[in-house]
Each structure stands twice: as C-alpha cells, then as structure tokens.
Amino acid sequence: MTVTDDSIIRLRGVTKEFVRGGERLRVLQSLDLDVKRATFQALMGPSGSGKSTLLNLMAGLDRPTSGSIEIDGKRIDQMSEGQLAAWRANSVGFVFQSYNLLPVLTAVENVELPLLLTPVAANERRRRAQTALRVVGLDDRMDHYPRQLSGGQEQRVSIARAIVTDPLLIVADEPTGDLDRTSADEILTLLETLNENMGKTIIMVTHDPAAAERAGVTLHLDKGRLKE
Numbered sequence: 001m002t003v004t005d006d007s008i009i010r011l012r013g014v015t016k017e018f019v020r021g022g023e024r025l026r027v028l029q030s031l032d033l034d035v036k037r038a039t040f041q042a043l044m045g046p047s048g049s050g051k052s053t054l055l056n057l058m059a060g061l062d063r064p065t066s067g068s069i070e071i072d073g074k075r076i077d078q079m080s081e082g083q084l085a086a087w088r089a090n091s092v093g094f095v096f097q098s099y100n101l102l103p104v105l106t107a108v109e110n111v112e113l114p115l116l117l118t119p120v121a122a123n124e125r126r127r128r129a130q131t132a133l134r135v136v137g138l139d140d141r142m143d144h145y146p147r148q149l150s151g152g153q154e155q156r157v158s159i160a161r162a163i164v165t166d167p168l169l170i171v172a173d174e175p176t177g178d179l180d181r182t183s184a185d186e187i188l189t190l191l192e193t194l195n196e197n198m199g200k201t202i203i204m205v206t207h208d209p210a211a212a213e214r215a216g217v218t219l220h221l222d223k224g225r226l227k228e
Contacts, residue, residue: 006036006037007034007035007036007037008035008036008037008038008071008072008168008169008201009033009034009035009058009069009070009071009169009201009203010033010034010035010068010069010070011031011032011033011034011057011058011067011068011069011070012032012067012068012070013030013031013032013066013067013068014028014030014031014032014033014057014064014066014067014068014069015028015029015030015031015064015065015066015067016028016050016053016054016057016062016064016065016224017065026224027050027053027224028050028053028054028057028064028224029223029224029225030067031054031067031224031225031226032226033219033226035058035201035203036201037199037201038195038199038200038201039195039201039202039216039217040191040192040195040201040202040204040214040215040216040217041202041203041204041215041216041217041218041219042204042205042206042211042212042214042215042217042218042219043055043203043204043205043206043218043219043221044205044206044207044209044212044218044219044220044221045220045221045222046222049221049222049223049224050221050223050224051205051221052173052205054221055171055173055203055205057069058071058169058171058203059088059092059094059169059171060076060079060084060087060088060091060092061088063077064077071091071168071169072091072168074087085117089114089117089118089165090118090165090167091167091168091169092167092168092169092170092171093114093161093162093163093164093165093167093169093170093171094162094170094171094172095155095158095159095162095170095171095172095173095175096158096172096173096174096175097173097174097175097177097178098178099146099151099154099155099157099158099178100158101146101154101157101158102146103145103146103147104145105145106142106143106144106145107133107138107141107142107143107144107145107146107149107157107160108126108129108130108133108142108143109129110146110157110158110161111129111132111133111157111160111161111164112125112126112128112129112164113161114161114164114165115128115129115164115165118165128164129160129164130142132160132161132163132164133157133160135160135163135194136156136157136159136160136163136190137156137190138153138156138157138160141153141157150183151178151179151180151183152179152182152183152186152187155175155176155179155183155187156187156190159175159187159190159191159194163194163198163200167200168201169200169201169202169203170191170194170200170201170202170203171202171203171204172191172202172203172204172205173204173205174205174206174207175187175191175204175206176188176206176208176211177206177207177208181210184208184210184211188211188214189214191204191214192214195216202215
C-alpha cells in the first residue's frame with residue numbers, strides 16, 4: 001500500500017480492544033482515516049470515545065488489535081519494537097497537557113532530551129535545542145528551570161521539545177487543558193504557525209470547541225467511530 005502525495009496518515013480497518021477484568025472492551029471499531037500532509041486537525045468527542053487511543057496508535061505508542069496504520073508510506077503496525085522506537089524518535093513530536101518537563105533540567109536541557117535518542121553530537125544537540133526555543137519565542141528563557149516559568153511558557157518548552165527533531169508529525173493531547181484562555185490562545189497560535197509556516201502535520205485531541213476552531217479540520221469520534 002502506498003499513500004498518495006498529499007496523504008501522510010492512512011488507517012484502514014483499525015480496531016483496538018482492551019481486556020479488563022476478563023471482559024473485552026472495544027474502543028475503536030473498524031476505523032478508516034486519511035490525514036493530508038501539512039494539515040492541522042482537531043480530534044473531538046466525549047470522554048471514553050477513543051480519542052487518546054487513536055492518537056497513541058498514530059504516534060506509534062500502541063498497536064492496533066487489527067487493521068493497518070501507514071505513516072508517510074511506512075506500515076508502523078508491522079514494525080518491531082526496536083524499529084518503532086527508532087521511528088518515533090525521528091518522526092513524532094509529542095505535546096501533552098501536563099508538559100512532562102524534568103524539574104532538574106533547564107529549558108534548553110529539556111528540549112535536548114529527544115536528541116539523546118539520536119546520533120546527533122552534543123554541540124549540535126545544543127544548537128538545535130536553542131533554535132527550537134527561538135522558534136517558540138523563548139530565546140530569553142533558555143537557562144530557566146520549569147519552576148521559573150509560567151504554565152504557558154512551560155508548554156512552549158514542550159512544543160520546542162516536540163519540534164527539535166524536525167518530526168513528520170506532531171501529536172498534541174489536550175495541549176491547552178491546563179492553561180488560562182490567554183495562554184491557550186498563544187499556544188494555539190504557535191501550533192497554527194508551525195503548521196502554516198513550517199508545514200508540520202498536527203493532530204490535536206481537545207475537548208475545547210474554541211481550540212478545535214483553530215484547526216483546519218475537525219474530526220468527531222463517538223463510541224469508537226468517526227462521525228461526519
């Protein structure tokens with residue numbers, strides 16, 4: 001299977017089941033999805049609809065029970081664990097609601113972390129981390145620790161960490177969930193800029209209709225199925 005020129009993600013017949021207490025729970029049901037390259041897409045739906053599960057599958061953090069997942073022409077559902085880990089390190093940038101910054105590291109050291117999984121030399125790691133922080137407007141906060149930053153600034157650091165490897169795909173799980181409206185709008189503007197000016201493909205899970213409106217496409221998931 002080969003993706004078309006304008007498609008970076010293709011899911012076919014993807015089902016995901018979990019077993020809890022001896023009961024089999026189907027979270028995603030025979031799902032088909034195509035995501036065009038360089039688009040900013042929001043994924044919405046009620047709690048328990050499978051949004052984060054779908055995001056994790058596209059990011060290679062989990063595997064489908066059945067079906068195929070192809071990213072940029074590669075069948076990630078067929079990769080070994082080692083191949084998948086290497087693919088994630090080079091191809092996916094992660095942005096989470098809780099920032100996940102290490103408090104003992106400065107902003108620039110936090111941003112460098114994904115590059116430790118690559119063969120990039122130490123001086124080049126630092127240069128790329130500094131460049132990523134400049135992109136998100138934190139060139140004056142590089143040596144600050146997370147406790148010295150606001151919530152919005154911490155999320156900017158996490159976005160810099162997500163783009164430092166120049167990934168194919170950025171996945172964001174409720175990236176504005178812990179922020180006030182002003183900070184949330186700043187983060188959404190930054191994501192728009194990464195999409196429009198740097199051509200990044202962004203998939204964002206959100207409960208916030210105002211956040212979803214900032215994306216070019218909104219997908220609705222309900223009971224494991226995509227709705228029109």
